[in-house]
Amino acid sequence: MNPYYIKEKKVSNTIIEIKGLTKNFDDQQVLRGIDLNIHENEFLTLLGPSGCGKTTILRIIAGFEEPSQGEVLFSGEDLTKIPSYKREVNTVFQKYSLFPFLNVYDNVAFGLNLKKVDKEIIHEKVTKMLGLVGLQGFEKRDVTLLSGGQQQRVAIARALVNEPKVLLLDEPLGALDAKLRKEMQTELKKIQQEVGITFIFVTHDQEEALSMSDTVVVLNDGVIQQIGTPIDIYNEPENRFVANFIGESNIIEGTMLDDCLVKFDDVEFVCVDKGFKKNEEIEVVLRPEDIKIVDLKDGQLRGKVVSEVFKGVHYEYIVQTDKRDYKVHTTEFYNLGIEVGMRLDPDDIHVMYTMEY
Amino acid sequence: MKHFKKLINPYIVWSFFLIVVPLFLIVLYSITKGTSTLVNITFTPEHFKKIFEPVYLNVFFKSLQLGIITTIVCLTLGYPMAYIISKASESVQGILILLVTIPMWINTLLRTYAWISLLSDNGLINRLLSVMGIAPAHMMYTDFSVIMGLVCDLMPFMVIPIHTSLTKMDHSLVEAAADLGANKVQTFTKVILKLSLPGVISGITMVFLLSISTFVIPKLLGGAQYTLIGNLIEQQFISIGDWNFGSAISLILALIIIALMRFMNKIDPDEKGGE
Ligand SMILES: Nc1ncnc2c1ncn2[C@@H]1O[C@H](COP(=O)(O)OP(=O)(O)OP(=O)(O)O)[C@@H](O)[C@H]1O
Numbered sequence: 001m002n003p004y005y006i007k008e009k010k011v012s013n014t015i016i017e018i019k020g021l022t023k024n025f026d027d028q029q030v031l032r033g034i035d036l037n038i039h040e041n042e043f044l045t046l047l048g049p050s051g052c053g054k055t056t057i058l059r060i061i062a063g064f065e066e067p068s069q070g071e072v073l074f075s076g077e078d079l080t081k082i083p084s085y086k087r088e089v090n091t092v093f094q095k096y097s098l099f100p101f102l103n104v105y106d107n108v109a110f111g112l113n114l115k116k117v118d119k120e121i122i123h124e125k126v127t128k129m130l131g132l133v134g135l136q137g138f139e140k141r142d143v144t145l146l147s148g149g150q151q152q153r154v155a156i157a158r159a160l161v162n163e164p165k166v167l168l169l170d171e172p173l174g175a176l177d178a179k180l181r182k183e184m185q186t187e188l189k190k191i192q193q194e195v196g197i198t199f200i201f202v203t204h205d206q207e208e209a210l211s212m213s214d215t216v217v218v219l220n221d222g223v224i225q226q227i228g229t230p231i232d233i234y235n236e237p238e239n240r241f242v243a244n245f246i247g248e249s250n251i252i253e254g255t256m257l258d259d260c261l262v263k264f265d266d267v268e269f270v271c272v273d274k275g276f277k278k279n280e281e282i283e284v285v286l287r288p289e290d291i292k293i294v295d296l297k298d299g300q301l302r303g304k305v306v307s308e309v310f311k312g313v314h315y316e317y318i319v320q321t322d323k324r325d326y327k328v329h330t331t332e333f334y335n336l337g338i339e340v341g342m343r344l345d346p347d348d349i350h351v352m353y354t355m356e357y
Numbered sequence: 358m359k360h361f362k363k364l365i366n367p368y369i370v371w372s373f374f375l376i377v378v379p380l381f382l383i384v385l386y387s388i389t390k391g392t393s394t395l396v397n398i399t400f401t402p403e404h405f406k407k408i409f410e411p412v413y414l415n416v417f418f419k420s421l422q423l424g425i426i427t428t429i430v431c432l433t434l435g436y437p438m439a440y441i442i443s444k445a446s447e448s449v450q451g452i453l454i455l456l457v458t459i460p461m462w463i464n465t466l467l468r469t470y471a472w473i474s475l476l477s478d479n480g481l482i483n484r485l486l487s488v489m490g491i492a493p494a495h496m497m498y499t500d501f502s503v504i505m506g507l508v509c510d511l512m513p514f515m516v517i518p519i520h521t522s523l524t525k526m527d528h529s530l531v532e533a534a535a536d537l538g539a540n541k542v543q544t545f546t547k548v549i550l551k552l553s554l555p556g557v558i559s560g561i562t563m564v565f566l567l568s569i570s571t572f573v574i575p576k577l578l579g580g581a582q583y584t585l586i587g588n589l590i591e592q593q594f595i596s597i598g599d600w601n602f603g604s605a606i607s608l609i610l611a612l613i614i615i616a617l618m619r620f621m622n623k624i625d626p627d628e629k630g631g632e
C-alpha cells in the first residue's frame with residue numbers, strides 16, 4: 001500500500017546500523033540520538049539545513065570522529081574499533097581535499113596504488129573513471145589549477161574508483177552549475193545502480209535529494225525528523241519542519257473532527273488521514289500545486305488574487321482569504337484582484353501532528 | 358597612495374649606502390691590482406685565477422663538504438624533532454619551540470667555548486670516560502668537533518621552518534589519505550612528507566648557507582690550521598691584508614649562494630603552483 005514498504009522488501013540486508021548515536025563537541029551537542037539502518041545498495045540521503053550534523057555523521061562512519069555515545073555497526077561489526085584506513089568506506093569530501101602535489105591521474109590512482117594493484121589495471125580503471133566524470137584528457141593537469149567543479153569531479157572519481165562497499169558523499173555536486181549538476185546526478189545514480197554500492201549522500205538541496213534517493217533522512221539540529229522514500233517525505237511530512245524544508249507548503253492549524261474529516265479555516269474537508277484522536281489539534285500541509293483554482297461559486301475557500309509571479313513553468317499566486325494567505329501554483333493565468341474559489345481533493349490534504357516545540 | 362611612496366625614499370638611500378656601495382667596492386677590489394690608487398686603477402683577473410690554485414680550491418671543497426654533512430645531520434635530527442613537536446598540544450608546542458630557540462639567545466662565542474670545555478682532551482666528556490675506564494678520545498680540533506658545533510648552532514634554522522610547514526598543513530589531506538586506505542607509515546611518506554617539503558627546503562637552504570659561510574665555529578672548534586671559506590676571507594682581510602683577493606673569494610661565495618638559492622626555489626613545490 002505504502003510505496004515505502006514495497007521498496008523495503010527490495011532493499012536487502014542492513015550494512016550499517018547506527019544506534020543511539022550522540023556527538024558532543026565541547027559542550028555543544030551536535031548529534032542527539034541518531035537511530036538509522038542503512039541497507040546494501042541503498043541510495044540514502046541525509047538532508048538538512050547547514051550545521052545540522054550531516055558531515056559529522058559521515059565523519060563518524062569514515063572514522064575521523066569518535067561517537068560520544070551509541071553504536072555504529074558495519075555488517076554487524078563494531079565500526080569504532082576499526083581504524084579509518086581499514087574501513088571499506090570511501091569519502092567524497094565536502095572540501096574536495098585533493099592532494100596538491102599530485103596531478104589528476106595520480107590523485108585518482110592514489111587508493112589503487114596503495115593496494116598495489118597492477119599498473120595496467122590501475123590505468124584502465126582510472127581512465128574509465130575520468131571518462132565517467134567527464135575529465136578525459138585532464139590526466140596530467142595540476143589539480144590546484146582546476147576549477148571548483150572540476151576538482152569536485154576529481155574527488156568523486158578518486159573515491160569511486162576504489163569500488164568501496166559504502167561511498168560517503170558530502171555535498172559532492174555543490175560546486176557544479178545547474179546543467180552539469182543534473183548530468184552528474186544521473187551519472188552518479190547510474191553508477192550506484194550498476195556497481196551496486198551503498199551511497200550515503202549529503203545535500204541541502206531538497207530537489208536533488210528527492211530525485212536521486214531511495215531513502216531520505218531529514219535532519220534538523222542533530223535530530224532525525226523523518227525517514228522515508230522521497231514520495232513519503234514529500235507527500236506525508238510528519239511535522240512542520242519537514243513540510244517547510246521539503247518543497248513549498250501552506251501550513252495551517254486545524255482540528256481532526258473524525259477519521260477522514262478535518263476542519264480548518266472554519267471549513268470541513270474530507271481527507272484520507274486516519275488514526276487521530278477525535279477533535280485533536282493538528283496541522284495541515286497543502287502543497288501550492290495541489291490547490292485548484294475554480295469559479296467563485298464552486299470554491300470550498302474563497303479569496304482574492306493579490307500577487308502574481310511568473311516562475312518559469314508555472315505562476316505563483318497569493319490568494320488572500322479572510323483567514324490567511326494561500327500560496328497557489330498553477331499554469332493558468334489569472335488577473336490580479338479577481339475573486340476566485342479554491343478546491344482541495346481529499347488526498348491533497350496532508351494531516352500531521354503538531355510539533356511539540 | 359602616491360603620497361606614501363615618498364616614505365620609501367630614506368630606505369632607498371640607506372640601502373644604496375649599505376648594500377649597493379659596498380657591493381660595488383667588493384667587485385672593484387676583486388678585479389683591480391692591490392697597488393691601485395684612486396687615480397691609477399689597473400684591472401687584473403689574477404685574484405680569480407688565484408682561487409683555482411689547489412690550496413684554495415681545497416678550502417672550497419672542504420667547506421662545501423662540511424656544509425653538506427652539517428645539513429644532512431641537521432635534517433635527520435631536526436625533522437623528527439619538528440614532527441614530534443607538531444604532534445604535541447598547542448601550549449606544549451609553544452614551550453618546545455621556545456626550548457629549540459633558547460640556544461639562539463646565547464652568544465655564539467659563549468656557546469662555542471662551552472663546547473671546548475666539553476670536548477677538549479681533558480674536558481668533561483673525557484674525564485667521564487676515564488672515570489668509567491674507557492680510553493679518552495681526541496675530539497677537539499677535528500671535523501667531529503666542528504660539525505658538532507655547527508649542528509647545534511644551526512639546528513633551530515632546520516626545526517622551525519619544518520615545524521611551521523607541518524602545523525599549517527591541511528589536516529584534511531591526512532584524513533583523505535587514511536580514507537583511501539593509507540596506514541600511518543604510508544600517510545607519512547606519501548602525504549605528510551610531501552606537504553612539509555617547503556619547510557624542509559627552506560631549512561636545508563638556511564642551514565647550508567649559514568654553515569658554508571661561518572668562521573667563528575671552525576676557528577674555535579677546528580683550530581688555527583682549520584680553514585674554511587669564511588676563515589679564508591677573514592684571514593685575507595684581517596691578518597694578511599689582501600683585500601683584493603678577499604673580495605674575489607667573497608664574490609665567488611656570493612655567486613655560489615645565489616646559484617643554490619635559485620636551485621632550491623626551483624624544486625620548491627610551492628613556487629611551482631603560481632606559474
Ligand atoms: N571539530 C569540531 N569542533 C567543534 N564543533 C564542531 C566540529 N565539527 C563540527 N562542529 C559543529 O557541529 C555542528 C554540525 O556540523 P556539521 O559539519 O556536521 O554540519 P553540516 O550539517 O555538515 O553543515 P553544512 O551543510 O554547513 O556542511 C556545527 O554547529 C559545527 O559548528
Ligand SMILES: [Mg+2]
Nearest residue numbers: 054055094170
Ligand atoms: Mg557539512
